[in-house]
Amino acid sequence: xxxxxGIEPEYAGFNQAAVLLQSIPYDGTSTWGKxxxxxxxAFLEAAENMExxxxxxNSEVYKKGVHILPQLDDFSSPEDMFQKSYYRxxxxxxxxxxxxxxxxxxxxxxxxxxxxxEKFPDITIVQLDAHADLRKDYMGTPYxxxxxxxxxxxxxxxxxxxxxxxxxxxxxxxxxDKCFFAEDIYxxxxxxxxxxxxxxxxxYITFDxxxxxxxxxxxxxxxxxxxxxxxxxxxxxxxxxxxxEVIGFDLVELAPIPGYKAPNFLTAKLYYKMLSYKFFTHxx
Numbered sequence: 001x002x003x004x005x006g007i008e009p010e011y012a013g014f015n016q017a018a019v020l021l022q023s024i025p026y027d028g029t030s031t032w033g034k035x036x037x038x039x040x041x042a043f044l045e046a047a048e049n050m051e052x053x054x055x056x057x058n059s060e061v062y063k064k065g066v067h068i069l070p071q072l073d074d075f076s077s078p079e080d081m082f083q084k085s086y087y088r089x090x091x092x093x094x095x096x097x098x099x100x101x102x103x104x105x106x107x108x109x110x111x112x113x114x115x116x117x118e119k120f121p122d123i124t125i126v127q128l129d130a131h132a133d134l135r136k137d138y139m140g141t142p143y144x145x146x147x148x149x150x151x152x153x154x155x156x157x158x159x160x161x162x163x164x165x166x167x168x169x170x171x172x173x174x175x176x177d178k179c180f181f182a183e184d185i186y187x188x189x190x191x192x193x194x195x196x197x198x199x200x201x202x203x204y205i206t207f208d209x210x211x212x213x214x215x216x217x218x219x220x221x222x223x224x225x226x227x228x229x230x231x232x233x234x235x236x237x238x239x240x241x242x243x244x245e246v247i248g249f250d251l252v253e254l255a256p257i258p259g260y261k262a263p264n265f266l267t268a269k270l271y272y273k274m275l276s277y278k279f280f281t282h283x284x
């Protein structure tokens with residue numbers, strides 16, 4: 001059995017694990033760069049070559065246990081992907097474990113977010129992303145990657161960070177006071193606490209890796225310039241985990257570049273950092 005970061009089976013079993021990791025390798029609606037359906041394998045390979053002691057939190061969070069669930073695949077349509085991911089998320093939520101999802105493209109987040117706000121009506125969704133992803137539908141379906149947080153904008157407290165690309169058809173669904181455009185936050189830090197003050201107690205994070213600058217994350221379908229840097233990102237995430245109860249997160253849109261492993265390693269490190277913050281910073 002392959003485990004996250006090559007951890008011992010005693011930390012990887014379902015019963016022992018505090019964390020569930022669900023892969024949804026779907027890339028059916030992406031419109032330019034393809035390859036997000038192969039992101040999970042590259043992520044696991046990178047994680048197996050990562051040091052699993054975290055200096056910042058003085059912890060080895062893998063000992064909390066990370067269980068990899070059977071991947072969701074064999075989708076007949078975007079609607080089928082939505083239904084399967086929605087019901088799997090409901091099953092995961094019923095375990096009361098910390099839930100994490102790995103794409104695939106950003107459309108994989110729509111089902112889990114719906115399951116989450118049905119269980120937690122006051123949930124805040126924090127979206128780190130280059131794109132607003134607020135379209136009502138695109139290319140004949142509301143389950144397109146360009147529609148990833150449209151439903152969330154109508155049913156949750158949606159806070160968007162790092163946005164730097166959108167279309168005018170998305171403007172009716174944009175909550176400007178809760179959208180922190182990349183151009184407005186560059187070189188500043190005051191926006192971090194301001195955004196956290198807008199969050200409810202419970203938070204779910206949907207992290208599109210193209211929210212990061214392509215100088216450190218080129219392995220995405222649409223690498224928009226002007227994105228977040230590593231230290232700004234982890235500082236912000238740590239603040240969220242310290243001040244709010246994060247009930248889960250997803251990482252999406254890793255499209256590996258053959259022969260270039262740095263983005264895969266960054267993704268593995270980001271996942272591990274977020275787990276470390278969850279279990280070793282909240283409430284301190």
